[in-house]
Amino acid sequence: MRTRVKICGITNKEDLAAACLAGADAVGFVFYPPSPRAITIEQLLGFIETIPAFVTKVGLFVNESPEVVKETARVLKLDLLQFHGDESADYCQQFNQSYIKAVRVKPGLNLIQYAKEFKNASGLLLDAFVPGIPGGTGEKFDWDLIPTNLDLPVILAGGLDDLNVAEAIQKVKPWAVDVSGGVERQKGLKDHQKIFAFVNAVNQA
Numbered sequence: 001m002r003t004r005v006k007i008c009g010i011t012n013k014e015d016l017a018a019a020c021l022a023g024a025d026a027v028g029f030v031f032y033p034p035s036p037r038a039i040t041i042e043q044l045l046g047f048i049e050t051i052p053a054f055v056t057k058v059g060l061f062v063n064e065s066p067e068v069v070k071e072t073a074r075v076l077k078l079d080l081l082q083f084h085g086d087e088s089a090d091y092c093q094q095f096n097q098s099y100i101k102a103v104r105v106k107p108g109l110n111l112i113q114y115a116k117e118f119k120n121a122s123g124l125l126l127d128a129f130v131p132g133i134p135g136g137t138g139e140k141f142d143w144d145l146i147p148t149n150l151d152l153p154v155i156l157a158g159g160l161d162d163l164n165v166a167e168a169i170q171k172v173k174p175w176a177v178d179v180s181g182g183v184e185r186q187k188g189l190k191d192h193q194k195i196f197a198f199v200n201a202v203n204q205a
């Protein structure tokens with residue numbers, strides 16, 4: 001099975017084109033103002049139409065108000081919502097739209113129970129737990145903490161790059177991998193060579 005790839009934290013047209021050309025299955029946009037990768041509806045409207053068919057448009061939110069999520073998804077015609085905060089299952093389901101739920105993995109967390117709670121999600125995104133920061137930290141976590149029998153497709157994230165993603169895929173066998181910092185030249189700006197190297201590494205794993 002081919003492992004799907006999401007390139008997250010895209011802030012401009014050039015980086016978007018590179019991700020699509022490299023073969024990304026999904027591109028992510030961060031609607032979380034404190035992030036150095038944050039983008040506004042107005043900025044994204046300037047280039048969102050350059051996304052070709054069959055590339056999934058993902059909007060990332062962290063504990064956002066439902067009104068803002070609804071309006072962002074409506075105006076930009078997002079395909080998938082990514083909830084990367086402490087959102088409840090009821091909160092995530094209210095939008096009547098496909099979503100993935102992120103969880104920051106640490107010892108003692110019952111991921112099997114978590115996946116059951118979010119049974120309507122299209123996938124469970126596993127990220128590193130770093131106190132005080134919801135995500136995009138560039139930190140890996142202990143992949144041994146991931147059970148093999150989760151009820152949801154696993155999207156592995158957290159500190160991935162072109163050098164470690166093959167090992168991650170061999171060990172975890174996720175449905176998809178998600179990267180932000182590992183393909184950047186500076187926060188918020190992508191390194192196009194790293195994007196291509198990452199997607200190639202995934203395809204060869």
Ligand SMILES: O=C(O)c1ccccc1N[C@@H]1O[C@H](COP(=O)(O)O)[C@@H](O)[C@H]1O
Binds near residue numbers: 032035037038137138
């Ligand atoms: O990218 C961000 O700035 C961000 C902010 C808040 C929540 C999540 C964020 N990004 C997501 O974090 C993971 C891991 O990123 P990294 O590869 O370790 O940099 C990924 O799912 C991003 O979508």
